[in-house]
Amino acid sequence: MEHQQSKSFPISHVIGFVVSLVLTFAAAGITLKTNLSFKVIMWIIGSLAVIQAGMQLFMFMHLREGEDGKTNLVNMIYAVFMVIVIVVGSIWVLTSGHAAH
Amino acid sequence: MKAKITMEVTIMSIKWDEFFITGDPLILGSQIAIVLTMIGAVAGITYLKKWKYLWTEWLTTVDHKKIGMMYIISAVLMFFRGGMDGLLMKAQTAQPEMGFLDSQHYNEIFTTHGVIMILFMAMPFLIGLMNVVIPLQIGARDVAFPQLNALSFWLFFSGAMLFNISFVIGGSPDAGWTSYFPLAGKEFSPGIGNNFYAVALQIAGIGTLMTGINFIVTILKMRTKGMTLMKMPMFTWTTFVTSILIVAAFPIFTVALALMTFDRLYGTHFFTVSGGGMDMLWANLFWLWGHPEVYIVALPAFGIFSEVISTFSRKSLFGYKSMVFSILGIALLSMVVWVHHFYTMGSGPAVNSFFSITTMAIAIPTGVKMFNWLFTMRKGRIKISSAMLWALAFVPCFVIGGVTGVMLAMGAADYQYHNTLFLVAHFHYVLIPGVVFAVFAGLYYWWPKMFGFMLNEKIGKWHFWLFVIGFNVTFMPMFFLGLNGAVRRAYTYSAESGFAPLFMLSAIGSIILAAGFAVFCYNIYWSIRYADRNISSDPWDARTLEWSTASPVQFYNFAKLQEVKSLDPFWHMKKKNEGLTLYDSEIEEIHMPSNSWLPIYMGVIFGIAGFLLVFEWHIAAALAAIGIFAGLIIRSFDYNEGFHVKKDEIHRIENAWRKTEGEVHDHVS
Ligand code: HEM
Numbered sequence: 001m002e003h004q005q006s007k008s009f010p011i012s013h014v015i016g017f018v019v020s021l022v023l024t025f026a027a028a029g030i031t032l033k034t035n036l037s038f039k040v041i042m043w044i045i046g047s048l049a050v051i052q053a054g055m056q057l058f059m060f061m062h063l064r065e066g067e068d069g070k071t072n073l074v075n076m077i078y079a080v081f082m083v084i085v086i087v088v089g090s091i092w093v094l095t096s097g098h099a100a101h
Numbered sequence: 102m103k104a105k106i107t108m109e110v111t112i113m114s115i116k117w118d119e120f121f122i123t124g125d126p127l128i129l130g131s132q133i134a135i136v137l138t139m140i141g142a143v144a145g146i147t148y149l150k151k152w153k154y155l156w157t158e159w160l161t162t163v164d165h166k167k168i169g170m171m172y173i174i175s176a177v178l179m180f181f182r183g184g185m186d187g188l189l190m191k192a193q194t195a196q197p198e199m200g201f202l203d204s205q206h207y208n209e210i211f212t213t214h215g216v217i218m219i220l221f222m223a224m225p226f227l228i229g230l231m232n233v234v235i236p237l238q239i240g241a242r243d244v245a246f247p248q249l250n251a252l253s254f255w256l257f258f259s260g261a262m263l264f265n266i267s268f269v270i271g272g273s274p275d276a277g278w279t280s281y282f283p284l285a286g287k288e289f290s291p292g293i294g295n296n297f298y299a300v301a302l303q304i305a306g307i308g309t310l311m312t313g314i315n316f317i318v319t320i321l322k323m324r325t326k327g328m329t330l331m332k333m334p335m336f337t338w339t340t341f342v343t344s345i346l347i348v349a350a351f352p353i354f355t356v357a358l359a360l361m362t363f364d365r366l367y368g369t370h371f372f373t374v375s376g377g378g379m380d381m382l383w384a385n386l387f388w389l390w391g392h393p394e395v396y397i398v399a400l401p402a403f404g405i406f407s408e409v410i411s412t413f414s415r416k417s418l419f420g421y422k423s424m425v426f427s428i429l430g431i432a433l434l435s436m437v438v439w440v441h442h443f444y445t446m447g448s449g450p451a452v453n454s455f456f457s458i459t460t461m462a463i464a465i466p467t468g469v470k471m472f473n474w475l476f477t478m479r480k481g482r483i484k485i486s487s488a489m490l491w492a493l494a495f496v497p498c499f500v501i502g503g504v505t506g507v508m509l510a511m512g513a514a515d516y517q518y519h520n521t522l523f524l525v526a527h528f529h530y531v532l533i534p535g536v537v538f539a540v541f542a543g544l545y546y547w548w549p550k551m552f553g554f555m556l557n558e559k560i561g562k563w564h565f566w567l568f569v570i571g572f573n574v575t576f577m578p579m580f581f582l583g584l585n586g587a588v589r590r591a592y593t594y595s596a597e598s599g600f601a602p603l604f605m606l607s608a609i610g611s612i613i614l615a616a617g618f619a620v621f622c623y624n625i626y627w628s629i630r631y632a633d634r635n636i637s638s639d640p641w642d643a644r645t646l647e648w649s650t651a652s653p654v655q656f657y658n659f660a661k662l663q664e665v666k667s668l669d670p671f672w673h674m675k676k677k678n679e680g681l682t683l684y685d686s687e688i689e690e691i692h693m694p695s696n697s698w699l700p701i702y703m704g705v706i707f708g709i710a711g712f713l714l715v716f717e718w719h720i721a722a723a724l725a726a727i728g729i730f731a732g733l734i735i736r737s738f739d740y741n742e743g744f745h746v747k748k749d750e751i752h753r754i755e756n757a758w759r760k761t762e763g764e765v766h767d768h769v770s
Pocket residue numbers: 184187188190191211212214215216218219223276277278279525529532533536537575588589590591611614
């Protein structure tokens with residue numbers, strides 16, 4: 001296979017990694033160390049998760065190196081499908097009917 | 102009697118008397134056998150002075166064919182272990198109130214049987230065949246990332262060995278291959294057995310995930326000139342889609358196992374209700390991976406049958422396009438059916454109806470494939486070889502598995518079938534014809550390509566008939582036992598239940614089944630010793646590119662890369678006598694990757710770290726983990742660019758197997 005990557009320092013990966021850690025510890029801190037209501041906590045850490053996922057797409061997943069638009073499109077559709085199945089699916093299955101109690 | 106490990110094991114106070122499982126004659130026998138085998142192997146290799154050969158030719162290899170063979174050898178060994186577990190269970194339930202195994206021991210055995218059969222037998226067997234065949238089928242010289250491929254193998258092997266030692270050291274997991282919480286949690290399974298499950302499967306799973314990535318890239322990027330997606334052989338298609346499913350599903354399992362590890366080792370409560378967690382979340386995540394997993398093993402098997410049926414009917418595959426679309430349909434649907442494994446959780450009518458419908462819908466693309474195979478055979482000049490026999494038997498047996506699957510798919514009806522032997526019979530009817538028959542077919546079919554001689558066809562037929570008859574006699578009674586109310590995972594039953602005759606019949610069947618497996622092993626032995634070495638490189642008159650090169654395949658696969666114009670390229674090359682010859686002017690230097698010690702090193706260090714983690718020796722495990730990072734760092738600074746095979750050497754190797762006629766080297770016999 002050809003080697004196309006530039007040999008420069010992977011700065012965006014390092015930033016992405018650090019930001020991921022910060023966001024994760026923020027979520028843990030808010031959950032463990034604050035007295036906010038359950039609902040508020042869920043909303044905050046849920047939002048942090050979405051932010052982190054989006055950030056990783058740009059920092060790690062080469063989304064900006066968009067020469068190959070088709071591949072990116074397929075990848076995005078695939079990712080959205082997986083998120084819907086896993087996250088929405090799990091919530092739906094585990095919160096309806098008797099499973100809710 | 103099993104010595105239960107209940108103490109908090111720390112570095113300071115290891116209770117060595119409980120480190121090894123003691124007091125059970127079966128286990129003692131195994132321990133002695135293991136030690137003797139290991140001493141025997143080490144002594145044998147030393148005596149034959151084979152250490153260097155083993156190290157340079159196998160342990161450090163990055164050659165996809167050798168890696169594939171190592172996968173297959175491991176899988177056969179694991180089949181033996183898992184099969185022994187199966188026989189022990191059948192012996193225990195042969196009669197009512199048998200005292201052969203106690204309930205704890207039975208629990209451990211069905212757990213290890215299930216895990217080993219699916220993750221350490223079916224998966225590596227298929228991945229092994231994929232490794233051997235796929236680069237050849239697409240006309241490439243290796244996979245996209247050869248060293249990563251070796252790493253995949255060693256991580257799988259490391260995980261498998263870690264899991265297997267559990268029954269002699271520390272105690273086996275005993276909460277079923279599904280390891281549902283709360284049973285699998287610390288509260289109800291305080292021993293370390295279930296740590297083996299969490300850690301060993303994690304290590305093997307990482308290897309599998311890498312395999313998935315590797316094969317996606319290989320198939321997308323390494324196909325030879327002219328081979329468009331719709332000209333790929335069917336086994337390549339199924340491997341491609343399976344790899345996508347691996348990449349989709351395995352991370353879910355990785356996360357679920359990590360959460361399980363946190364719960365068991367570090368006191369979190371993701372799955373414990375008392376701590377605010379949710380036990381059914383485990384079941385949900387497990388089956389989000391688990392159902393795609395059964396298609397991960399079924400799809401490559403379908404690909405193998407497609408190749409075998411088309412070759413031995415001497416026709417190209419019927420309905421190629423509909424085959425491709427049904428594979429894609431199956432893959433998509435397989436991601437949205439997972440709840441059918443726990444309808445009885447009671448998720449309400451909307452959820453259960455949705456998943457009933459998606460599950461039943463899978464029967465449609467699967468049915469399309471069935472008819473395609475039948476139409477491929479129609480009016481074909483069928484040659485009943487051993488490989489073809491397995492494909493023929495697959496059709497009716499798998500249909501029984503599939504139809505009972507549709508019965509189970511109905512949520513309301515499943516309340517009756519759930520957790521009975523009806524289910525156990527169903528999934529063995531899917532997994533044994535769908536995977537085991539397929540790997541046998543593939544092995545008989547590709548064996549000459551791998552080793553340059555065939556497996557004996559006559560012994561092969563004995564193997565076939567014993568195995569297929571034994572399989573049906575073992576599992577057919579279980580359907581009726583299940584309908585009569587016999588539950589799964591139960592180590593015994595009363596005489597009054599009336600189950601005894603069918604259980605006995607099933608046990609007899611399993612002995613026939615085992616005899617079939619023994620004949621298979623004998624066939625390998627016989628063929629290694631006596632089979633004719635002087636066979637052509639295309640003994641079946643086959644259709645795809647792997648048959649256009651030498652048997653056994655030279656390490657660089659192809660002296661020149663082929664150009665493909667149609668489906669079944671090698672068949673057309675033979676008919677038109679095109680591209681079969683190699684002219685001296687076409688020979689060029691070939692660039693190949695070098696061997697590496699890093700993959701096996703990573704396997705060993707992962708195994709050690711995993712072992713220490715299983716025993717909850719955290720500091721020691723952390724120290725071992727430094728070794729993992731060291732390996733990663735060394736790899737980052739590894740600038741080895743491989744080596745070049747010189748023209749002379751290629752000449753010599755090619756001349757050795759092609760019939761040399763002046764400039765023109767024709768090799769089709
Ligand atoms: C070779 C002959 C085989 C025999 C005699 C056999 C027998 C059995 C028996 C007796 C059980 C337990 C039934 C119970 O619940 O009490 C079982 C469970 C199971 N078997 Fe097999 N089996 C065989 C092959 C296979 C193969 C090839 C696979 C998969 C590829 C497989 C996968 C499983 C799984 C996943 C379970 C469920 C384990 C659990 O309940 O956690 N078996 N088998």
